Amino acid sequence: MIVLNYHELVEASPSNAWCLTHETFEAHLALCGEALVSPRSFLEHCSDPTSHGTGAVLLTFDDGFLSDYTHVYARYMTAGRIPGFMSFIPVDFVGSPGRMSWEMIEELAKGGVAIGSHGMAHVDLTTVSDAELERELGVSKSMLEDRLGRQVALFAFPYGRFSRRVWEAALRAGYTHLFTIQLGYHRGFESFLYSRLCMTNNMDAEYMRRHLRDPDAMRGVSWKISTKLGLYRQLMRLRYH
Numbered sequence: 002m003i004v005l006n007y008h009e010l011v012e013a014s015p016s017n018a019w020c021l022t023h024e025t026f027e028a029h030l031a032l033c034g035e036a037l038v039s040p041r042s043f044l045e046h047c048s049d050p051t052s053h054g055t056g057a058v059l060l061t062f063d064d065g066f067l068s069d070y071t072h073v074y075a076r077y078m079t080a081g082r083i084p085g086f087m088s089f090i091p092v093d094f095v096g097s098p099g100r101m102s103w104e105m106i107e108e109l110a111k112g113g114v115a116i117g118s119h120g121m122a123h124v125d126l127t128t129v130s131d132a133e134l135e136r137e138l139g140v141s142k143s144m145l146e147d148r149l150g151r152q153v154a155l156f157a158f159p160y161g162r163f164s165r166r167v168w169e170a171a172l173r174a175g176y177t178h179l180f181t182i183q184l185g186y187h188r189g190f191e192s193f194l195y196s197r198l199c200m201t202n203n204m205d206a207e208y209m210r211r212h213l214r215d216p217d218a219m220r221g222v223s224w225k226i227s228t229k230l231g232l233y234r235q236l237m238r239l240r241y242h
């Protein structure tokens with residue numbers, strides 16, 4: 002399975018590299034077609050290694066932008082083509098300009114969108130103290146759970162930055178699925194890590210076509226060699242120790 006990671010969607014003039022136009026997003030959706038799966042279906046099948054090659058695609062959105070509600074949720078509710086998505090919320094940003102309010106996030110959750118935590122203040126978790134790490138992971142989880150009245154077991158690392166210390170703290174806090182930013186299929190080198198392709202606005206329809214054909218094609222030489230030799234997992238464990 003393939004996991005795509007979007008941020009803000011705008012009508013025109015993206016303000017940064019991670020901001021995509023509605024038009025580009027539409028082109029991506031058209032290419033994904035019937036391959037798009039709901040978060041529920043993804044979570045049911047993601048632990049099955051044979052699901053790698055099925056070409057299924059999951060949509061995820063980070064940072065709690067207003068466009069999750071005004072554009073993506075609206076598409077999901079009315080026009081179809083989106084079978085659901087995951088939305089990762091940095092809790093301190095809720096209600097700020099350009100971000101969703103608690104009411105919108107609650108509505109998303111009730112409508113079947115899978116809500117995950119993206120921490121509190123959107124900090125690089127590999128750089129914070131133990132106390133800060135606990136707060137980022139634990140307080141964001143309990144605040145989301147209080148608001149939504151359900152368990153929140155999904156977490157996306159801000160900036161995709163993580164280490165063994167960070168993932169161990171996240172697992173201790175009660176998260177079960179941790180989303181990173183790496184090229185390729187969703188499987189990380191640990192069973193609880195899920196790779197995502199972070200979309201930037203130079204990734205046009207052609208890029209998406211290539212990615213859907215072979216998600217691992219753009220990965221680096223070291224990945225290719227270490228995977229061929231069966232050493233990728235050990236290499237990553239050393240790197241993130």
Ligand SMILES: [Zn+2]
Nearest residue numbers: 063064159160
């Ligand atoms: Zn983020």
